[in-house]
Amino acid sequence: MKSFKTKFSNREAAISTAALPDIIFMLLFFFMVTTVLRKSDDNLKYKIPTAEQLKQIDEKSLISQITIGTPKDTEKYGTEPRIEVDGKFIEVKDIVAFIMKEKDKLPMYQRDQIIVMLKADEDVPMGLMTDVTQELKKANARRIIYGASWKVEEKP
Template identity: 50%
Template sequence: MSKFKKSSGTSQEIPTAALPDIIFMLLFFFMVTTVLRDKTIMVKQELPKSTQLSKLERKSLVSYIYIGKPNKVDQFGSEPKIQVNDVFVEPKDIIRFVNQEKDKLSEVERDQITMSLKVDVEAKMGIVSDVQEELREANARKVLYSSLRRLD
């Protein structure tokens, strides 16, 4: 019997010439599509715990109002403050804020806007009820109270 050798002319190497192009395309894609946090939270945020939560359908229709003690106590004092976007406001300015947020939306979506209250656990109910009254006057009827899931 004679020995037969297999001669294969195929190469087992993977072509890597296009690999840098693919990596840069992925890098560019993630740089363009990533959204960075656009608001700096300047109040203490320890959200209350709850047992029943529901998830939002469209987060683009949600505007946030933060209530709590300022992080910089020496600069802003120790009383709870209301923060919208990146500024502290008084309860009377809530109506203007709601109207500005509604103006950003299309005509169809203006009635669907949801105001999310992120209130610190230690905040007094008086400031929260002031914000609720101003939201009623601004005709912002959908109010969401943000909380964390309680682990039992």
């Protein structure tokens, strides 16, 4: 019996951590690949509306985003809803130029398939929204997505 005891107690118990860097690197690569480095759209405050008939769009490379909401820095930019693309404010008339620029980034055969993601605050008036969609029609970017989040059933 004694021989058993000595046999085990003398051994140093250590978990091999040699594989730890590999695991961490795997996670790291996952996040590196999924990260989309875009200029922050942080100048606007917006809460997208909720809906039920949502569709997930898989063609990520075709999507260009337009954000509409109220500026965070109200002292500088006022409280009127503004349009933001790539981290800077633009006017309604600049949308056509923006879409053309986005189309140029796509390969030739996909230019007409551009999808515009409209992320607008729920309190934006429809007047502004239709002005924007009117410009999108002019730029011939007619596939759009009204950005919305999943509707959670309200408790009665």
